[in-house]
Structure formats: C-alpha cells, structure tokens
Amino acid sequence: MGIEAWYMDSSDEDQRKPHRLNPNQPVSLQDLKNIGVFSWKLNADIYETDPELDQIRKDHGYSYTDIITIHKDTLPNYEEKLKMFFEEHLHLDDEIRYILDGQAYFDVRDKEDRWIRIAMSKGDLITLPAGIYHRFTLDETNYTKAMRLFVGEPVWKAYNRPADDFDIRHKYLASLQGS
Ligand SMILES: CSCCC(=O)/C(O)=C/O
Numbered sequence: 164m165g166i167e168a169w170y171m172d173s174s175d176e177d178q179r180k181p182h183r184l185n186p187n188q189p190v191s192l193q194d195l196k197n198i199g200v201f202s203w204k205l206n207a208d209i210y211e212t213d214p215e216l217d218q219i220r221k222d223h224g225y226s227y228t229d230i231i232t233i234h235k236d237t238l239p240n241y242e243e244k245l246k247m248f249f250e251e252h253l254h255l256d257d258e259i260r261y262i263l264d265g266q267a268y269f270d271v272r273d274k275e276d277r278w279i280r281i282a283m284s285k286g287d288l289i290t291l292p293a294g295i296y297h298r299f300t301l302d303e304t305n306y307t308k309a310m311r312l313f314v315g316e317p318v319w320k321a322y323n324r325p326a327d328d329f330d331i332r333h334k335y336l337a338s339l340q341g342s
C-alpha cells in the first residue's frame with residue numbers, strides 16, 4: 164500500500180486525530196514528489212538484513228542509523244519531546260524516517276502553505292527535504308518505532324518557524340519553481 168496523504172482541516176482538536184477535510188481531499192504521491200517528499204514501502208520485518216534498505220542507504224549515502232521508540236514508557240521526556248516534534252520547524256538537512264512498527268503522522272506544508280497530513284505505518288520510509296516546514300505527531304494509537312537515517316554525523320537541530328532567512332529555506336523554495 165504505502166503512505167496515504169490528505170489536506171488537513173483547520174480544527175484545534177486533538178492533534179492525534181486524522182483531521183481530514185469533509186469530503187476528504189487526497190494528496191497523491193506525485194503531489195508529494197513535487198514538493199520534494201519521497202517515500203518507499205519496505206518489509207520492516209526484515210529491516211536488519213533487508214537488501215532493498217541497504218540499496219537505498221547506498222544510493223543516498225545514509226551512513227548513520229538509529230532507532231527511536233516513541234511511547235510514554237520508553238521515550239525520556241515523552242510529553243516535552245512530542246510537543247517539540249509538533250512545533251512547525253525545518254532542518255538544515257533532509258529528514259529520513261523509516262517506520263518499523265506502529266504508526267504516526269508527518270505534516271508538511273505545500274506550495275500554498277497548506278498543511279498536508281501524511282499517514283505513516285509499518286514499512287513506510289519517507290524523506291523530507293531540508294528546508295521544508297513540517298511537524299510530527301503520534302496518532303491515536305500513541306506508539307511508533309522508527310529508524311532515523313542520516314548522511315554522516317546526525318544533526319537533530321530543529322529551527323521553529325519563522326526560519327525564512329536560512330539559505331536552505333531559499334534553496335528549497337527555489338527547487339519548487341517549475342515543479
Ligand atoms: C519519528 S522521529 C521523531 C520526529 C522527528 O525527529 C522530527 O524531526 C520531526 O519533524
């Protein structure tokens with residue numbers, strides 16, 4: 164199957180709810196590619212030995228990996244971290260996440276600054292381009308386990324919006340021209 168994405172409503176209700184418009188307004192994988200968001204569906208049951216994952220890592224230079232389990236019993240400062248992840252932000256590098264178990268949402272801004280919600284579940288690998296405004300939340304199941312990948316030594320620093328003066332933000336916006 165792979166990821167499913169849709170435009171969000173503007174309600175302030177629980178961030179863990181789907182927040183679909185009525186009627187639902189789906190966003191295609193091609194729409195996501197057009198804003199620099201790419202995804203793969205892999206077999207998460209074999210992530211430790213998966214040749215497909217190895218190939219993606221080789222092709223993109225994802226030399227670093229670690230695993231984060233996001234659940235109230237496993238993640239230190241759980242509430243604080245979830246709050247931080249849901250602040251709209253950007254990074255100076257690509258954000259690459261592979262869901263090994265459970266599910267979660269990434270929200271990204273489209274070219275018109277509208278929120279797109281991306282539903283991620285076991286086996287979904289996603290890359291968000293450096294400079295895109297985004298945020299992350301668990302869904303109502305309150306659990307996910309994800310591999311974090313990075314080119315070289317990881318830099319987790321997030322810059323909350325507004326972060327419009329960074330070169331990477333200009334570069335990202337320029338990359339959208341004509342797409
Ligand atoms: C699934 S990893 C936690 C979320 C995160 O690291 C991040 O930067 C969200 O935007």
Ligand SMILES: [Fe+2]
Pocket residue numbers: 252253254258297298321
């Ligand atoms: Fe992020």
